[in-house]
Amino acid sequence: MKTLLLLALVGLAISFALPTFAQEKKDTVDPQVRQQIEALFMQFQEAYNKRDAAAIGAQWTQDAIEIRSWAAADRGGLASGRQAIEKRFEADFATNPGKMVNKLVQLYPIGNAICEIADTDVGEWRGQTVKIYVRVGDTWKIRMTYVDDYTTPLRPLE
């Protein structure tokens, strides 16, 4: 009887474990790529905390896009191109923001690019980012970043 119970337990546990493996195989980022992205992730935070807009700019593709979900008047909206993004960070630094602390939540492969979801705190400000990294030569660059925060008002009805 006990053996039957154990067998049932094994079957049940395996039935939970197998789909996990299948899912991981499909959605998992190559460990080496993960390391590379994590290194960039840390470099971004370091550059931000050193107020180094040029080092931040160097992480992006020339045609990169940054979208902040809040109003353009508050340095939100769309910034297009590496130069515009660098300028935006310079403007951020001029306001003397607090220390940036980022936490990687998820990496997801989307074909030849990687989608990263992260939490980002700057001083008291709490935000979230969705980044797209693309391969440029033998390294990864940010092609697009979408930034949102909890305080962004709900969209008006149209």
Added chain:
Amino acid sequence: MKIRYLLLSLAGLAISFAVPAFAQEKKDTVDPQVRQQVEAVLMKFVEAYNKHDVATISALHTQDAVEVQAAGGGTRAGAFSGRPALEKMFAADFASNPGKMVSELAAVYAINENNICAIANTSVGTWWKCYTVTAYVRALDGTWKIHMTYVNPL
């Protein structure tokens, strides 16, 4: 006795794989109702695309929505910002008589309670395939609108 130990070990091993899976799910899980709502918006988008209905597609976006398209698979890279630019882009797309769109959600993450990131596998016709990463934001009436889409052709 040996079989019992073997089974116990197997159970332990399998559970050790299964438990982290639950932990992961708990961390990334989107409220099932929200997931359904986002999926419904995606389905409306696909239906409108297949009817070449630019107005309906436009209405699914926020006024300040942005679509970023990566190069590849015959797609020209570019960024389209605001509803009028998106409408023009989709109208041009429909003029080229694209095939039928099929899209399936691959992953959904809660960015925060008013912002959902959805990754989908999409195909148009028999050969054009892409991944899309879409940010859906909540409007004042609780509905979800597309605020950002990144299209990565395969």
